[in-house]
Amino acid sequence: MSAKPGTRAERAQQERALRTRETLVRSAAEVFDEFGFAGASITKIMKRAGLTPGAMYFHFDSKEDLARAVMNSQPDTITPYVTSQGLQRIIDITLVWSRQLQIDPLLRAGVRLTNEQNSFGVEDATPYQEWAGIMQECLEVAREKGELADGVDAHMVADFVVAACTGMQMYSWIASGRKDLPERAVQMWKILLPGIATASGAAGAKVSTRRVATLVR
Amino acid sequence: MSAKPGTRAERAQQERALRTRETLVRSAAEVFDEFGFAGASITKIMKRAGLTPGAMYFHFDSKEDLARAVMNSQPDTITPYVTSQGLQRIIDITLVWSRQLQIDPLLRAGVRLTNEQNSFGVEDATPYQEWAGIMQECLEVAREKGELADGVDAHMVADFVVAACTGMQMYSWIASGRKDLPERAVQMWKILLPGIATASGAAGAKVSTRRVATLVR
Incomplete structure (x- = not known):
């Protein structure tokens, strides 16, 4: 070529x-x-x-x-559905992800292979780190918009959200065949927002399973 | 018998x-x-x-x-090391867990099998749910001790911490061979405590990699 x-x-x-x-x-x-x-x-x-x-x-x-x-195609299955910025963007990415995992084989296979890669002799942290990079960018925009609480480390939170999502989808897969995954994503933000967002940032954030349905039709 | x-x-x-x-x-x-x-x-x-x-x-x-x-022996590798109560207990469980995963094959195999169980035709959410139950108890004691912020749902947080730990260990395994796992566990609490704990609860909590070393010698 x-x-x-x-x-x-x-x-x-x-x-x-x-x-x-x-x-x-x-x-x-x-x-x-x-x-x-x-x-x-x-x-x-x-x-x-x-x-x-x-x-x-x-x-x-x-x-x-x-x-x-x-494994490295995962973001392509999410980002086309997300137009928001800052805090709402990182939230929307996880909401779309929770729905796409139920219906898109490309994302589902990417996640499955990322988690099983040791079993076929690959050790590639890139898929995790790429997600973390995307989420860190959202959080840095959130900071500029005054949505992030003082002293919150954007890199640390981004890395943690990636890890939490990885675990949520495994737990949800076993517990409900991924049926409860959007609900788990919503719960994650209910737990995280009071600690990482400013009062106005948290108040302005739209987080619900109804929003999932408006993002992915 | x-x-x-x-x-x-x-x-x-x-x-x-x-x-x-x-x-x-x-x-x-x-x-x-x-x-x-x-x-x-x-x-x-x-x-x-x-x-x-x-x-x-x-x-x-x-x-x-x-x-x-x-898979179901996981708690036996942790709880003997933990004597604290309430909020400190759930923190200590995750800190001990992060260290034991580096050194105890029984815990390491339990976690590996739990995460890989689909590949051998088992779908058993018990290991996740058992951890969530243990952590919910800690959080209910924390509430009685006035360590938990108003409106925090103990069951929801317990379930989320289990999911987050599951994902952290996978990410850490690929990224550092589990070397950075205790640091990740500490970071998780730095992110969660401002949102889920009262000011005095958060101030009283001991969370550091140094504490990991004092819990597991």
Whole structure:
């Protein structure tokens, strides 16, 4: 693949390659979500994608490599639904996440693989750290908007919210097949806001399972 | 095994059976911790325990059954180290937990199996719920002692702390091989206390990595 698009034919070829890559990642996600890493064979993934193994090896070196791409696609399943800023943005990200985990195989597989990665010899903290970075940015905007209580460490809180979400989805998965996950996300903010937000920041924040439904239709 | 101890010989037999069961659970934990559920064969576990498969089948029906016993032994690795009450007790439980996860294979295997249980066809929320119950009791004592802020829902907070701890240990495992887990537990309380505790409750709480070292020597 050439680095920059040139002629129309080259651009068309690049677009096809991008679409193929996307199909591959989504099909792999569906199979990983259903069977886990160990149970997801290349054959199953290619059958789901309607592609030949050659198409895969053009884009990915191995099943591990494909799993990494799925793990790192998590934010793409969330951020398109979120238009708010600051404190409301970090809240909305977790609310959308709680709903998308119920319905989007790409996010579900990303989370499952991130949590199971030790079992297939990968130790990659990037998916956690990427989330933490996104959330820290929200909190820094929240600080500028006067929504964050004095002395709150944005990095520390961002890292903690990522960890808490990771655990909530595991607990919810076992306890209710993820049915209660949006409710758990709402409860998290009811617990956190009095400590991390200013009075006006907390009062202005919209946190409810009803909001989840307005964000993801 | 008779239900109640009778003669001295019967009591001695019961004690031997209990010790054998304990040896089995601890040996299984070591093997599960090292190899995960799938990689832990009955043969490996029996070799580690120095026992015959017959001894296992007297106490446990299957490897799944043994895994459940390991999952449900988690509190036994923590509570003997904790003598405090109320708010300090729930804090101390998480601090001891953060250290024991670094050094005690029984706890480490319990947590690993709880988080991986879907991969071996078990869906048992008991280990999470048991922790949540223990923590809710601490918070109810905290309320009686005037350490809990008005309107704080003890059940909700207990459930959230269990979820947060579950996620913290996964994040910490990938990011630092669990080295930063005690620091993360301390940070969790720095984030939570301003919201859930009264001013005097928060001021009286001892939360530091130094305290971890005094609790587990």
